[in-house]
Each structure stands twice: as C-alpha cells, then as structure tokens.
Amino acid sequence: MELRDIEIFLALAEELHFGRTAELLHVSPARVSQAIKKQERAIGAELFVRTSRNVRLTPVGERLRDELAAGYRQIQEAIAGAAAAARCVSGVVRIGFASPWCGDLVVKAADVFRQRHPACEVQIIERLLADRFGPLRTRELDLQLTELPAEEPDIVVGPILFREPRALMMSVDHPLARNQTVSIEDYGDCVVIGVASVPDYFRDFHLPLRTPSGRPITHGRLAASFQEAQSLIGADKGVQPSTVRAALYHARPDIVFVPFRDAPTVDYGVTWLTDGDSVKIHAFTQALLDVASGK
Structure with a gap:
C-alpha cells in the first residue's frame, strides 16, 4: 500500500x-x-x-x-x-559588501538573521570592488552583496535586492558640474576613470566605450578603490559613474554628484559560489530580502 x-x-x-x-x-x-x-x-x-x-x-x-x-x-x-x-542553521555565515549602503543593509539583515537563527554566527566583511569574487573563490566569504552584473560560470546570482539611480561623479570645476542632470551622451565630452581588475562585461555595462550615438568615450586612469577614484576626480582628472545615494556617504567639497536622466539603475544582488550553496546562504538571503522590502 x-x-x-x-x-x-x-x-x-x-x-x-x-x-x-x-x-x-x-x-x-x-x-x-x-x-x-x-x-x-x-x-x-x-x-x-x-x-x-x-x-x-x-x-x-x-x-x-x-x-x-x-x-x-x-x-x-x-x-x-x-x-x-x-x-536548523548553525555554524558561521560570512557575508561581504563593498558599498556602505550595502553595508547598512547587511548589518540590519544580520540582526534579523540572528533572531531567527541564534545558533549561527554572522561575520560581516568589507571587500574591494576591484577584487569582486576573490574572497568567495578563496572561501573567505560565503556570500556577498554586490553590484551587478555578475556573469561568472562558478557564481550564482540571487535576487536583486534594490536598485539605485545613477549619478556622475565629477570635480566641482568640471563643465557639467552646474547641470541639474547629465546624459549618457555627455560621456563623449569626458575622460572616464575606470575600475581596476573588473571583467570586461562589468566594465562595458558601467563604463561604456561609446555613447549611444557612437561617439568614442575616452578612458583615463584606473582606480583600485572608491577613495582613489575620488582623489583623481577631485583633481579634475576625469569622471566616474556612481549612484545618487553615494553623495550622502562620500560627500567632498571638491566633488559633485550629478544625476543621470537616461542611464540604467545600478542593481545590487546576492552572489555565492555554485558549489557553495547551503541552507545558511538561503536563510541569510531571505533576511536580506525581508529587510530590503521593509518586512
């Protein structure tokens, strides 16, 4: 039977x-x-x-x-x-982030996670955008909240947690600094500061080689960190795309953040190794989703 x-x-x-x-x-x-x-x-x-x-x-x-x-x-x-x-979730879960607004979300999610799974320890680790998946691949992290896209064969991309409107970081002396908004087409009149060691697909999405009309975009020096990029931008060595929210966390007297009127958002999602899938990862991802959605 x-x-x-x-x-x-x-x-x-x-x-x-x-x-x-x-x-x-x-x-x-x-x-x-x-x-x-x-x-x-x-x-x-x-x-x-x-x-x-x-x-x-x-x-x-x-x-x-x-x-x-x-x-x-x-x-x-x-x-x-x-x-x-x-x-039952136990042991240690290690989550990384790069942007401070991601860090805020991770800290809040960690509080929720600890209430739900008191037997599991949470370790929060800041990492550099230039070394996007190194800590995952060396098993220093179990998952990370990162800027997308992430098109890697050994990386799983979880749900998008939030989207940020894009802004262009530039010196206060830049010709576009007094504009209310900028366009992707304005890249053609700028030198763009790149991010060191990122894959081509990430660079092409965030730092295009041509404007929508086909004008070539001049790429300048590469920065290994956000602080290095800001130092170059403050010295009027170029511009770099960021988010509108970054102005709240990285304000400097020599830099302005001018919103884009036609650029795609910067999306943030959770990533982990394909062979590192676990109950802990899904439980922490759910905590992130709940906090991001205000539950």
Missing part, C-alpha cells in the same frame, strides 16, 4: 465522507474511491460499508485503521523531524 493510499484511507476513516475527504486532501472524490477499491482488492475484504446515507468502517476496516494510524504518525514525525533538521 502506497503512502498516499494510506493517507486517503485514514482520512476517510476519520471523515466517513468521500466528498469531505477529497476536499481535505485536495484530490477528486473519484481518486478517493479508486484508492479504497484498490486497497480492498489487495486485502480481499471490504473496508467500508457504503450506503446512500452514510459511510462506516467494517470490522476489518476498523482493525486496519487502528494498526495503520500509529505507524503513519511515526512516518509524519520522522518527516517533520528531518525538515526541522534541514531548517
């Missing part, structure tokens, strides 16, 4: 009504009837007496109910115990 057939038999023995049993188990009344007939054929005796008015157990059916019920409860308890063990 299959487990589903046992479940149908026990439910009918409790309800003594084919329609209610079918509704309880989310199956059709015909499925209930077929299962009972199959069991009766296998046993060689009727399990239920069916009339137009009611359904009742036969003596054989009563015995089967009593003997199956205890075993079925044990099966349910075993399954529930296995599920609880799978949900």
